[in-house]
Amino acid sequence: MEIIRKNFKDSLSTVYSAIEEADFLAIDGEFSGISDGPSVSALTNGLDTPEERYAKLKKHSMDFLLFQFGLCTFRYDQSESKYLTKSFNFYIFPKPFSRNSPDIKFICQSSSIDFLASQGFDFNKVFRNGIPYLNQEEEAQLREQYEERRNQANGAGTPSFISPSSKGPVNVPDEHKDFINRVIAKVDSLLSNTEKTVDLEPCTGFQRKLIYQTLNWNRVDEEERRRREHEKQEREQEELNDAVGFSRVIHAISKSGKLVVGHNMLLDVMHTIHQFYCPLPEDLNDFKEVTMCVFPRLLDTKLMASTHPFKVHNLRRTPSNLPELVRPYFSDGFQSYNTATEQLHEAGYDAYITGLCFISMANYLGSFLTPPRSHISAKSKLIEPFHNKDHVLYVTFPKEWKTSDLYQLFSAFGNPCTCTSCFLWHAQN
Amino acid sequence: MEIIRKNFKDSLSTVYSAIEEADFLAIDGEFSGISDGPSVSALTNGLDTPEERYAKLKKHSMDFLLFQFGLCTFRYDQSESKYLTKSFNFYIFPKPFSRNSPDIKFICQSSSIDFLASQGFDFNKVFRNGIPYLNQEEEAQLREQYEERRNQANGAGTPSFISPSSKGPVNVPDEHKDFINRVIAKVDSLLSNTEKTVDLEPCTGFQRKLIYQTLNWNRVDEEERRRREHEKQEREQEELNDAVGFSRVIHAISKSGKLVVGHNMLLDVMHTIHQFYCPLPEDLNDFKEVTMCVFPRLLDTKLMASTHPFKVHNLRRTPSNLPELVRPYFSDGFQSYNTATEQLHEAGYDAYITGLCFISMANYLGSFLTPPRSHISAKSKLIEPFHNKDHVLYVTFPKEWKTSDLYQLFSAFGNPCTCTSCFLWHAQN
Numbered sequence: 096m097e098i099i100r101k102n103f104k105d106s107l108s109t110v111y112s113a114i115e116e117a118d119f120l121a122i123d124g125e126f127s128g129i130s131d132g133p134s135v136s137a138l139t140n141g142l143d144t145p146e147e148r149y150a151k152l153k154k155h156s157m158d159f160l161l162f163q164f165g166l167c168t169f170r171y172d173q174s175e176s177k178y179l180t181k182s183f184n185f186y187i188f189p190k191p192f193s194r195n196s197p198d199i200k201f202i203c204q205s206s207s208i209d210f211l212a213s214q215g216f217d218f219n220k221v222f223r224n225g226i227p228y229l230n231q232e233e234e235a236q237l238r239e240q241y242e243e244r245r246n247q248a249n250g251a252g253t254p255s256f257i258s259p260s261s262k263g264p265v266n267v268p269d270e271h272k273d274f275i276n277r278v279i280a281k282v283d284s285l286l287s288n289t290e291k292t293v294d295l296e297p298c299t300g301f302q303r304k305l306i307y308q309t310l311n312w313n314r315v316d317e318e319e320r321r322r323r324e325h326e327k328q329e330r331e332q333e334e335l336n337d338a339v340g341f342s343r344v345i346h347a348i349s350k351s352g353k354l355v356v357g358h359n360m361l362l363d364v365m366h367t368i369h370q371f372y373c374p375l376p377e378d379l380n381d382f383k384e385v386t387m388c389v390f391p392r393l394l395d396t397k398l399m400a401s402t403h404p405f406k407v408h409n410l411r412r413t414p415s416n417l418p419e420l421v422r423p424y425f426s427d428g429f430q431s432y433n434t435a436t437e438q439l440h441e442a443g444y445d446a447y448i449t450g451l452c453f454i455s456m457a458n459y460l461g462s463f464l465t466p467p468r469s470h471i472s473a474k475s476k477l478i479e480p481f482h483n484k485d486h487v488l489y490v491t492f493p494k495e496w497k498t499s500d501l502y503q504l505f506s507a508f509g510n511p512c513t514c515t516s517c518f519l520w521h522a523q524n
Numbered sequence: 525m526e527i528i529r530k531n532f533k534d535s536l537s538t539v540y541s542a543i544e545e546a547d548f549l550a551i552d553g554e555f556s557g558i559s560d561g562p563s564v565s566a567l568t569n570g571l572d573t574p575e576e577r578y579a580k581l582k583k584h585s586m587d588f589l590l591f592q593f594g595l596c597t598f599r600y601d602q603s604e605s606k607y608l609t610k611s612f613n614f615y616i617f618p619k620p621f622s623r624n625s626p627d628i629k630f631i632c633q634s635s636s637i638d639f640l641a642s643q644g645f646d647f648n649k650v651f652r653n654g655i656p657y658l659n660q661e662e663e664a665q666l667r668e669q670y671e672e673r674r675n676q677a678n679g680a681g682t683p684s685f686i687s688p689s690s691k692g693p694v695n696v697p698d699e700h701k702d703f704i705n706r707v708i709a710k711v712d713s714l715l716s717n718t719e720k721t722v723d724l725e726p727c728t729g730f731q732r733k734l735i736y737q738t739l740n741w742n743r744v745d746e747e748e749r750r751r752r753e754h755e756k757q758e759r760e761q762e763e764l765n766d767a768v769g770f771s772r773v774i775h776a777i778s779k780s781g782k783l784v785v786g787h788n789m790l791l792d793v794m795h796t797i798h799q800f801y802c803p804l805p806e807d808l809n810d811f812k813e814v815t816m817c818v819f820p821r822l823l824d825t826k827l828m829a830s831t832h833p834f835k836v837h838n839l840r841r842t843p844s845n846l847p848e849l850v851r852p853y854f855s856d857g858f859q860s861y862n863t864a865t866e867q868l869h870e871a872g873y874d875a876y877i878t879g880l881c882f883i884s885m886a887n888y889l890g891s892f893l894t895p896p897r898s899h900i901s902a903k904s905k906l907i908e909p910f911h912n913k914d915h916v917l918y919v920t921f922p923k924e925w926k927t928s929d930l931y932q933l934f935s936a937f938g939n940p941c942t943c944t945s946c947f948l949w950h951a952q953n
Contacts, residue, residue, distance in 0.1 A: 131629050160632075189634045198635045200560050203589075205618045205628045208651050218647040222637050 096429055097443075098185045099224035106183075107343065110166070113181040114347050117168035119354040119473035121450035123442045124363045125163035125211065128204025130155045149379040152365060157375060160201035161366040162187050162221045165442025166344070167450050169423060171472060178423035178454060182432065184443030185341060186217075188225020192338045195240075197233055214440045227340040231372055234339050241331045267305055274298070278306050342371040349389050354473050354482070358449040359397040364390065392482050396452045399481045404463070405456055423451070525858055526872075527614045528653035535612075536772065539595070542610040543776050546597035548783040548902035550879035552871045553792045554592035554640065557633025559584045578808040581794055586804060589630035590795040591616050591650045594871025595773070596879050598852060600901060607852035607883060611861065613872030614770060615646075617654020621767045624669075626662055643869045656769040660801055663768050670760045696734055703727070707735050771800040778818050783902050783911070787878040788826040793819065821911050825881045828910045833892070834885055852880070 098106050114120065130138040132155040143151065164185040169178045189199035212218075229237065267275055278295060285293045298306070336343070345367060348355065357363050365382075368389055369375050376382050386393070399405060425431040432444050453473075460477045461468035471477055527535050543549065559567040561584040572580065593614040598607045618628035641647075658666065696704050707724060714722045727735070765772070774796060777784065786792050794811075797818055798804050805811050815822070828834060854860040861873050882902075889906045890897035900906055 127632075128629065188637075190638050191635050198633060200557065200631050200633050202629050202631055203556075205630075206620050208617075209619050212648075212652040218651045219641075222647045223641040 096181070096183050098183055098226065099220060100186075100188075100190070100226050101224060103226045103340065104337070109181075110183060110344055111347055113168040113183070114166075114351050114353065116170050117351075117353055118171050118178075119169050119356055119450070119453070120348060120351075121165075121167045121169065121356045121446040121453065122348075122360070122363060122367075123165040123357060123445035123449060124161045124366055125165075125216070125440065125442050126156075126159045126161055126207065126362070126366060128156075128159040128202055128207040129362075130204070131158060131202050146379045148361075149365075149382060152362060153375050153377075156362060157365065157369050158200075158202045159204065159207075159366075160187075160189075160199075161363075161370050162225065163216075163442040164341070164344075164367075165444065165446035166348070167443065167446040169450050169454070169473070171470070175424075176470065178450075179426055180423040180447065180450065181426045181429050182443045182447050184441060185344065186220045186225045187228060187341050188221050190225065190227045192227060192334075196237075196338070211440065216440070227338060228342045228371055229339050230342070230370065230374075234335075234342070237335060237338055241335060245328070245331075265305075265308070267309070271302060271305055274302060275305055275309055279309065282310060345371040345389075352391050354392045354394060354478070355390050356394045356396060356449055356453045358395065358445070358452065360393070360395045364393065387483070394453065394478070394481050394483075396449055396456065399453070399456055402481065405459070423454070525610070525612050527612055527655065528649060529615075529617075529619070529655050530653060532655045532769065533766070538610075539612060539773055540776055542597040542612070543595075543780050543782065545599050546780075546782055547600050547607075548598050548785055548879070548882070549777060549780075550594075550596045550598065550785045550875040550882065551777075551789070551792060551796075552594040552786060552874035552878060553590045553795055554594075554645070554869065554871050555585075555588045555590055555636065555791070555795060557585075557588040557631055557636040558791075559633070560587060560631050575808045577790075578794075578811060581791060582804050582806075582811075585791060586794065586798050587629075587631045588633065588636075588795075589616075589618075589628075590792075590799050591654065592645075592871040593770070593773075593796075594873065594875035595777070596872065596875040598879050598883070598902070600899070604853075605899065607879075608855055609852040609876065609879065610855045610858050611872045611876050613870060614773065615649045615654045616657060616770050617650050619654065619656045621656060621763075625666075625767070640869065645869070656767060657771045657800055658768050659771070659799065659803075663764075663771070666764060666767055670764060674757070674760070694734075694737070696738065700731060700734055703731060704734055704738055708738065711739060774800040774818075781820050783821045783823060783907070784819050785823045785825060785878055785882045787824065787874070787881065789822070789824045793822065816912070823882065823907070823910050823912075825878055825885065828882070828885055831910065834888070852883070 096106065096109070098110075129135045132138070133151070138151055138155055139148075164187055165183070166185070167180055167182040169180050171177075172179050189197070189201075191198055208218075274296070281290075281293050281295065284290045295306075364386060365375060368382075368385060372389055373385070376385060432447050457471040457473065457475070457478055458469060460475075461471040525535065525538070527539075558564045561567070562580070567580055567584055568577075593616055594612070595614070596609055596611040598609050600606075601608050618626070618630075620627055637647075703725070710719075710722050710724065713719045724735075793815060794804060797811075797814060801818055802814070805814060861876050886900040886902065886904070886907055887898060889904075890900040
């Protein structure tokens with residue numbers, strides 16, 4: 096399901112219930128670039144310590160925009176012994192919602208843009224129709240602005256038509272009483288619907304002030320005032336929700352506490368937190384803590400595939416020859432991806448494929464049980480050892496070793512893959 | 525005329541001859557943003573000295589991409605007493621042409637992107653079909669790479685199949701002579717067209733080396749070798765031209781020495797030089813020198829409009845009520861812009877409108893002559909005082925003055941406009 100600015104609000108309940116009913120979620124992001132400094136291969140060099148890798152990515156990757164977010168939800172249907180999936184492909188763009196809203200600058204990397212262009216990526220959908228978002232601080236600031244304005248309107252502040260020295264109305268001087276009474280008569284006539292428009296006589300600034308205060312204090316009864324206040328608050332809440340935009344989807348994923356699966360997902364997680372929650376902390380341990388708060392259960396299929404018992408298992412299988420049993424079916428009304436005609440690098444499809452890889456590996460664990468089981472739930476204890484692993488492959492090795500030694504060491508289960516967006520079957524080639 | 529990667533090469537001669545025959549050229553650029561630091565209004569604050577303004581724009585504007593370039597050529601047709609115009613709208617993108625080519629990073633500013641999106645700007649045309657370009661240093665580097673490779677192929681270097689110690693071929697050892705003769709027979713048969721493919725026996729690295737040198741030295745006669753060398757050079761020259769891409773249009777404008785007109789053109793000129801010639805110098809005077817080399821005759825219609833005798837002249841005229849006399853006609857095969865349905869912020873249209881403003885002001889100068897003249901040529905001496913003015917409005921004023929004093933001073937001929945892309949009639953409102 097493609098979700099852009101126009102259909103976002105109407106689709107939100109569908110997204111929420113898909114998350115709510117899911118056994119696990121798979122995510123994937125597309126970015127406007129990878130590295131604004133070192134080459135991509137140097138940036139994702141498999142030999143860095145986790146601290147080094149985190150620091151490099153934080154420094155050189157966070158100014159790019161995550162502009163397409165794929166979410167695929169998987170729910171196991173016991174009666175059919177199959178997964179039911181719903182795939183969402185969100186286009187995201189920080190459209191400024193007012194003159195005072197943050198005017199985000201982001202970097203584009205020509206090679207990444209050119210690559211996405213070659214895959215048929217639709218940039219107009221991002222820039223014309225992308226869903227806006229706010230991080231938590233921006234949301235809090237906007238909420239504060241609305242509250243301040245509301246307090247002012249309720250007389251707590253000092254709006255321009257109330258004299259700072261007196262909170263109440265000033266007396267209407269005798270020489271202006273006729274004028275004000277004429278205005279009241281005209282407005283009464285407007286409110287009682289005998290007139291459709293009202294033409295006021297030209298007046299001075301002081302007379303205008305008298306009109307405001309008279310109409311404000313006299314014309315609207317208390318109940319009507321409360322009703323209007325309530326309407327206004329609802330309108331403001333809706334404006335606020337619109338501005339928070341796509342971040343609400345991430346909040347829902349976070350709140351669900353569901354297992355979130357990604358492939359080589361470090362950059363996805365970093366961008367998601369950076370863009371929709373808060374600027375990334377300096378320290379890797381602080382980042383891990385923030386991550387645990389936002390996504391309590393994460394699983395990286397690339398790391399899982401490089402861990403016992405998968406690292407010796409031949410996982411060269413491509414999605415098109417996944418066993419029939421594993422293949423999920425698509426919920427009604429949802430775009431069905433055909434794995435024979437790959438749509439790699441559309442985030443929704445990539446999330447879907449990542450989910451398939453996870454299902455395949457989870458079920459493989461079932462083959463070790465006595466008796467073997469063909470389906471292993473995402474909530475199974477068997478999966479837990481793969482949760483929340485370091486997002487970086489940390490290799491300790493004698494200091495006199497060279498890169499070539501490491502590559503040789505790893506060659507038994509495939510070269511360490513330095514590509515940040517490749518898939519399982521690439522990683523294993 | 526819309527020009528993208530696909531039709532660029534075929535359109536180039538049309539562009540060249542339009543420039544060649546023109547009396548003057550108008551240009552305009554669209555960028556991926558304006559400021560990565562201060563707000564746009566602070567960046568283009570009319571009260572800065574030229575040095576300050578140049579330094580600010582160089583620091584905060586040059587990392588954006590000029591991704592649409594409008595060129596409108598104007599040729600005066602004496603027999604019709606009208607201008608003939610040709611308008612070109614180029615989409616530009618630094619698509620990497622090989623693995624080793626520069627991987628340009630550029631910034632996008634959400635408010636600028638959102639503004640262009642609201643004007644119907646087609647981002648897919650930029651990112652999927654934009655014409656590549658190189659600056660002069662990149663072009664020189666690429667040319668050098670080609671030359672190095674050519675020298676290597678001609679034996680001046682040390683390609684892998686020639687032993688470093690001997691430039692000539694090694695002798696074919698007796699035990700390999702049969703093998704080599706069989707290969708020669710097969711290749712001869714291929715060349716004489718009795719066979720369509722050639723299957724070589726499996727061979728060792730040394731045998732492969734023998735094959736290369738034998739075929740290289742023996743099979744091709746001198747004339748054929750020269751023909752192929754020539755073909756290869758032409759192919760390389762074409763590859764080089766493709767990589768230089770859009771920069772060739774700027775080179776042609778520069779080489780023509782024609783008057784180049786823009787509206788509020790400082791940013792356009794800075795981006796054009798930065799993107800297609802060289803990184804901008806630190807110092808404003810050096811920048812002016814570079815600019816004089818690239819564009820020997822520049823005229824800014826916004827500055828012209830704020831100079832005697834225009835600053836007291838009512839220029840609130842919009843393009844739709846330009847006198848009939850001024851309105852140019854469009855050459856056959858060229859998109860005709862209808863000034864009634866404005867297409868503001870398409871670079872080709874903006875360049876066209878800028879040209880109209882210039883014609884209107886140039887002709888107004890003719891009204892001061894005795895007898896008055898209705899047409900003043902772009903080459904007239906009357907225009908020369910407006911050439912190559914500082915690109916910044918430098919106001920000297922007593923140090924105790926405040927901004928409000930300056931605004932009041934200028935109010936007689938409109939507020940100093942701080943918008944970088946507005947037009948004459950906005951500037952004068």
